[in-house]
Amino acid sequence: MSLARAIATVGGITMVSRVAGFIRDSLMARYLGAGPEADAFFVAFRLPNLFRSLFAEGAFTAAFLPLFSKELHGHGKPHAQRLAEEALAVMVTALLGFSILMALAMPVVVAVLASGFTDDPDQFKLAISLSHITFPYLALISLTALLGSILNALGKFGPFAAAPILLNLVQITGLLLSGPLGIPAHIMLAYGVPVAGLAQLIWMAVACHRAGMDLRLRRPTLTPGVRKLFALLAPGILGAGVYQFNLLIGTNLASWLPTGAVSYLQYADRLNQLPMAVIGVAVGTALLPVLSRKVQDGDRSGIRDTLSRGLEFAALLGLPATAALMVMPGPIIQVVFQGGAFTAEATAATAAALQAYAIGIPAFITAKVLSAAFFARQDTKAPVRFAIIVLVSNVLLSLALIGPLGHVGLALAPGLTAWLNVALLAWGLHRRGQLDLDRRLWSRLWRTLVAVAGMVGVILAALSLLDRFLSGRPILVEVAALGTVIVLAVLTYFSLCALTGAARPAEVKALMRRPRNGGGTPVASTPGMPE
Template sequence: MLRSILTVGGWTMVSRVLGFLRDILIAAMLGAGPVADAFFLANRLPNLFRRLFGEGAFNAAFVPGFAGVLASEGPAAARRFAEEALAVMTFWLLGLTVLAEIFMPQIMGLYALGFTDEPEKFALVVELARITFPYMPLICLTALLSGVLNGLDRFAAAAAAPVIYNVVSIGFMLALPPFVPTVGHALSWGVSVSGVAQIVLLYWAVRRAGMSLRLPRPRLTPQMRLLFRRMGPGLLGSGVIQLNLAVDAFISGLLPAGTVSVIYYADRVNQLPLGVIGVAVGTALLPTLSRQVRGGEPGQAVTTLNRAIEFALLLTLPAALALVVAALPIVSVLFGRGAFTPEDAQRAAEALAAYAVGLPAFVLVKVLVPAFFARGDTKAPVWTGTLAVVVNLALNFALMGPLQHMGPPLSSSIAAWFNVVLLAWLLHRRGHLATDAELRRRVPRMLAAGLAMTAVLWMVERTVFAALGGSFGLRWVALALLVSAGLAAYGVAGQLLGGFDLRKAAQAVLRRRRAPAE
């Protein structure tokens, strides 16, 4: 499982780095102004589907089903299963896209409620949303092809696909502005074109894996009815984080101008560890747990879940602490130029610290939910997710007044912890989660190492960073020193305290490098 986590995590890291480059350019060219607000809201809608389907419900329903058919009936039956799913998905996604394009003003009238009092800004949101929405069916079908590859234990191509999204977006943002009304239009066209490029890459990878798919006539066979029954409730169960972020976007549209943008920039920084760790662990964990459950190895499944929790906390605890204590230097260096003002940086840093409070919980949700899906249970995460969304919405309305731009991210963080507690309690009650001695021993030591790292970051930020944080180049040097000092402090403290064993981790990486490439 570690090899698969490293494969997905490595490609996700490349994608996130390119995503940061894209966001740095957006911040410099648009700042936190009205065009930026309009693009971010317009792009939220198809990306909500991307995160739900690509990282959530569809994968959770499709991968166990595909893997089960492959194991029990062979590749030919698995191919038919995937083709039937492809046909049905294509049919209803295209229909949904046509309806969305027609009724986009009404949809955005609900989603971007805070913009309706400004006709020009609202018209821009609708126009950009119509350009970006075709990305939705493209990326959902890409998720299906990714599910086929994941079911075959081939993770590299699916993990690399988001790199194309960022490359195409950057290219369009730099090349297209002279030919379109705004940079927001260039970005929006880049989103949809990247969807075409991703689906081409994944289809090629599926064919190369020996699972060439055709598009038959759509039919709701018994297998498809079961797939969509499992997928429906999973939309909420595995997509709680994304639904909470959608609630944040809705609430931020009601707050002062620029709030949508500063929350977006904060979320982008928070998404680096969340995407690299959470998506990697969740993607690699589901097929492993599914095989162990189906193979009659419940004890091994519990052990696997313990190691996944340990690995997730190993990285997210220090990341969360670092983002809280060093939020302003990180945001200032990444985005603080051009149209992005120091006031924008301060607000985005405060929102980032609020998101960081919930970072371990955001990742743990992605670790715990596959434990339900691997056993065919999509209902339990639904009601826990529903309660979490309700908590998030209530907190948003309660905190948006006194905390302004910090209200939505802090609400999401609290709701994520609420969801983790409920999921863990249910798994423990059913005998699917029992923390072993190694996990109980290591987690407090990881936390202690993280606190030691926090002290080092606080000192470096107020000495070295303050001294070097002048010109553009020196600010990057100062940030590199800050990050390096934090990593070194956490590594040394964790090794000395017994939070982890660097030698074992190095041996695992070396074993992966010696293994045949996927």
């Protein structure tokens, strides 16, 4: 599978997941709105969602996959499977103890996550209760990540990318049943989290069985391989999760603002996560196995080509997404969320937060690519040093901006400090002589910016023409109007990309072709493609 095909596989399935997520979030906004129950649920959901991002999309995969890949290609499948079983045994033991400890300490945990809730005993108690329900998701998603990393190393990206769809489907079902069953929506949503986690674990176990990788549970032992894994994992949790930790800081500070601030940030981040997940996670997921193999082979030319193409894909897909969210946040929020308990005031507040968040989208995606260059070399320590600097900067910037800008300042801070993270990662690679990029990347970048500028012009013109159909109309009319703007923007952008040479259809078609080497490991590019 080529790099582009792998990115398309992960990105396409993730897009399906995010569409299902939009449906869930739209229902959630209408059922919950932005009141105290919504704020309490989002705090309870933030903790397991943090671990989902760290383990399913970040630190665990970054630490485990290169080790598993090295065993697989260096010593064969039996040795790789033994490493996975040893990791599984220790993880089950550790997660069981950690889950019990966290359950006992949940009041303290919630006080840390949302210290502002302590002034409202009822809301604080509700957040603790919901957190007890959602927290088992941590253990389930951690084990799911282990199985998913195995499949990614085997070149099978689809099952792991599809797993989050189950979470959305379970929560959609819960919301729709909450009324007929007479159970509050926030309670149904909370119980849906661990139910979905169990469904995801079963899904991944079946996928591993089909791939011939059935793991048996061994007696937990700290073997050299397991010690190496956790040595890489510990700093990687902070390095890979810097954005999520920044969101936690924002959630805590937002809990001190008037009711609704936590929800505004959560709803805005849901839309902000669309390009970051579809593009950033897809590129990072597909890139890491390729870079790991190239590093093990000592293929400097292959490393340069793979890293350059990863950054090229990041710019090609990330820049237009950022521009669109910054130019038209209001119409998007209004069509997706407004209605029922979600008011026009909530739409305006959420749109402002989305616009601020969007500033950091290109930085987040670029950081995924640059981080993969460290992780492929089994280096998780350098990114964590940079992450500490970024976290401190985010705290200081959030405290500086919350006064004049309120919740919008809390959305702006992680976006700005994400660019600091990119600068530090790039500097770290350059200092080691590992930021080796080809000329084609720089040539394509300015062409992409020209295409983005043209797309923005079309969006502004389309919004002006269709403005009367985007508000105060039946929902189907509003959806059709917004869809028209989006389709025009997409057609304009890719047409301009073809005209300027930012992306050439023949090259994309060649990249998407399966390689002829017969192997299951992704390759970086198609031979003969011009630089």
